[in-house]
Amino acid sequence: MARSTAVSVPHLDRRGDIVRAAYRLIAERGLEGLRFADIARAAGINNGTLLYYFSGKDALIEAVGRFLVDQYSQSDAPRAAGRVTSALDELRWEFTDAAARLNDVAGVVYTELLARAQRDPAVAALLLDIDASWRGWLVSILERGQAQGLFHDQLDPHLVATTIMAAIRGAGMQAMVMRDAAAAAAAMQAIAALIEQWIVRGGARPPYRR
Amino acid sequence: MARSTAVSVPHLDRRGDIVRAAYRLIAERGLEGLRFADIARAAGINNGTLLYYFSGKDALIEAVGRFLVDQYSQSDAPRAAGRVTSALDELRWEFTDAAARLNDVAGVVYTELLARAQRDPAVAALLLDIDASWRGWLVSILERGQAQGLFHDQLDPHLVATTIMAAIRGAGMQAMVMRDAAAAAAAMQAIAALIEQWIVRGGARPPYRR
Amino acid sequence: MARSTAVSVPHLDRRGDIVRAAYRLIAERGLEGLRFADIARAAGINNGTLLYYFSGKDALIEAVGRFLVDQYSQSDAPRAAGRVTSALDELRWEFTDAAARLNDVAGVVYTELLARAQRDPAVAALLLDIDASWRGWLVSILERGQAQGLFHDQLDPHLVATTIMAAIRGAGMQAMVMRDAAAAAAAMQAIAALIEQWIVRGGARPPYRR
Amino acid sequence: MARSTAVSVPHLDRRGDIVRAAYRLIAERGLEGLRFADIARAAGINNGTLLYYFSGKDALIEAVGRFLVDQYSQSDAPRAAGRVTSALDELRWEFTDAAARLNDVAGVVYTELLARAQRDPAVAALLLDIDASWRGWLVSILERGQAQGLFHDQLDPHLVATTIMAAIRGAGMQAMVMRDAAAAAAAMQAIAALIEQWIVRGGARPPYRR
C-alpha cells in the first residue's frame, strides 16, 4: 500500500476542473440551464463531492466569475511579456486583440454574468473589478502616451478609456446579436480609427472613410 | 363612481397585461428568477389562466421579446410625427434619445434576452429583427443625408449604421456594468461627435476634445 | 328568418356525436388518455357545451359503456332478422361472429371499461348487464336446442353459456396480447368444436384434431 | 429486541419495495388512479427518492410489468421443484392452479397493463414475453406427453397451448366481469375436460357432462 497515494493523485486541481467545467456549461446552456449534476459529471466527480469544494451554486458562479476575470487579464500578459512598444501600438493591439475575440465564448459567459449582476451584488462587484482593472490598464497606456508626447495633453484619460471600452463592448454585443463577427469587427475598427484621430497629436492622417 | 361598471370589464387586454407584467418581472428578477405564479399574480389573474393565453413559458418569453421590439420602435414615433428635420438632427436625436435611455429597464431585459438568444433560436430571431429594423432606420437617415449633400457620398451607410449601433449598445452595456449612466453617456457623446466628424461633409467643426 | 331553424338543425344527435367521439378516443388513447377538450373537438363542439350534455366525465364514460352495450347487442339483430334457423346454426354463428370481431376496437374499449369496473360500480353494473343479456341469449338458444332434441337434456344451459362466453372472451384477450387474430381465431374454433361435441346429442362427428 | 439494528437497515431493496407498493396500488386503484405521492408514501420513502430510483412513471410501470412477469413465472417453480410427474398431471395442475388464481389481484393488474399495452409498446412487449414463455412451457409439456405416447401425435402443440391459454384467460376475464370465481372456475374446468378428451390418446373416459 506504500504507493497507494499515487492512485489518488490525478486530481491536483479539482476546484479548477470544476470551475472550467462550469464555465463551459454556462457558455453552452447559460446560467438558466446550469445544473449541479451536469457540472459534477463534466468534472468527473460526484454530485456531493462538488459541494465539498463549493458551498453552493452562488459560490460556484462567483468562482466562475473570477475565472472569467483571469481569462480577460491573461490577454494582457503577452503585451507585458513583449519588448517595449509605443503607447499607440499598445492601443492598436487592444483593438486587434478584441477583434480576434469577437467569437469567443467569454463574451457569452460575460453576458450571462452581466444579466445576473443586475440582482447579484457579488457578481456585480466582480464585473466592476474587471471593468476597473481594464480601465486602469488603458489609462496607464494613455498617460504614458501623453508623457511621451504622443497623445494630446488635455485629454481626460478616464473618458477616453471608457470610450474605448464602450466601443469594444458594443462591437462584441453587436457580434452576438448579428452572429456576424466580421461586420462587428469592421464597426469596431471604424471607431478605433476615429478614436486614434481624436487622441493622437498632429494626427495628420486622413480621416477614415469608406 | 359613476363608471363603476369598469370594474366588471377588467379583461380588455389580458395578453397585454400578462406580457407587461412578465416584462417588469424579467427586469426585476431576470429570466432565471421568472416564475409563472408571480407573473399571474402581477397580472391579477390565475395561475391557469396564464396558460390559457400562453401555451408555455417559451411562448410567453417570445411575446415579451415582441413587446420589447415595440418598446424600441415606439421611440421612432416622435421623430416621424415631428416636422421635417435634417438628417443630421435626426442622427443627433438618435444619440440623445439613447443617452436618455441608458437607465432604462429595457436594457436589462434586452441583456436577458441576448443571453437566452444564444440557445433559443426564436429569441435570436427576434433580436435580429430589432437589429435589422434599427439598422434600416439609420441607413435611411444616412442615405437621406447623402442625398441632401450633408454627408459624404462615399460612405457605406451600412457600416456607419452598424458603427452607430455598436456605439450605443456599448454605452448601454457600460452603463449596466458601471452603474454610472453619466460616465457612459459621456463616452457615447464622445463617439457621437467622432462619428459626426467622420460623416459630415466639410465638418469644419473643431475636433472634439476634453 | 323564417327558415333560420334549418341553420341550427345539423346537430340532431349531439349526445350521440359526443358518445361516438369519446368511444373512438377511448379506443385510440384509452381511458387514461381521455381528455374532455379532445372529445369536444372531435365532436365539433365547445369545451363547455360538452358539459351541457354530460354532467361530468363519469357520466360520459357511463354513456360510452351503454353505447358499447348497444354495439354488442346489434350483432344479434341480423340473427333475429333472419329466417328460422336451428339452435346449432345459431350457436355456430355466435362463434363465427366472434371470430370476425377479434380485431374490433370494441374489445379494446371493453378492456378499458373492465379495468375501470374494478373500482367504478356504475361501469361494473354495465358490464354485468352486457354479461347477463349475452348469457340470457345463449341460454335461450341452448334451451331451444334441448327442446328440439338437438342438445343433451342433462346439460346445464347456464354452465354451457358461461363456458362459451369464457371461450370467446379468452380468444379476444389472446388476440389483444398476441396481436395475431388468426392464431386466436384458430384457438377459438378449436374450443367451439369441442363444445359442439360436448353438447350435441349423438355427436357422431369425429373428434376435432389437428 | 436483540436485532433492533435491523431498523437502521431499511433500504435493502428499495426498488423492490417501490415496485411492490406500485403493484398493490395499481390493483387497488388502477393505472388511472396511480399517483406518485401515494406510491412513495406506501413505500415509506420520499416523493423525490422515488424519482431517484425510477426516471419516470413509464419506467416504474414497466418495472411493475416485469414484476408481474415474475409473479406468473414463480407459479411454475413448485411444479419444477416437485418430483417427476406425467405430462397429463402437469396439464391438470395448470388448470387447477389457474382456478385457484381466479381471485388473484394479478388478473386485475394484468388487465390494466393489457389496456395500456394498446398504446405503450414497452408494456406490449412485456405482455408478449409473458405470453411466449407461458406458451413455451405448455408446448414443452405437450411435446413430452406426445413423446411418452400419452397425447395424440398429430396434435399441433402450439395450437393446443394457445387454446389452453385462451381458455384460462377467458375464465379469468369472466371471473372479473361476474365477480363470481366459482362460476368461472366451473366453466374453466368444463373446457379443461374437453381439452383433455381432445388430446389424450384413447380417451376412453366418458364425455364430461353436467
Added chain:
DNA sequence: TATGAATGAGTATTCATTCAT
C-alpha cells in the same frame, strides 16, 4: 476527501369544471 442515496421544497403544466354572456 469522496460517495451516492435520500430529501423536500419548488414549479410548470394539465384538465375537469364553472359561469357570465
Added chain:
DNA sequence: TATGAATGAATACTCATTCAT
C-alpha cells in the same frame, strides 16, 4: 343551447442540498 374565458386543485418532475458512511 352554446360559447369560451377563467379557475384552481392536482400532479409529475426538478434540483440544490444534506448526511451517513
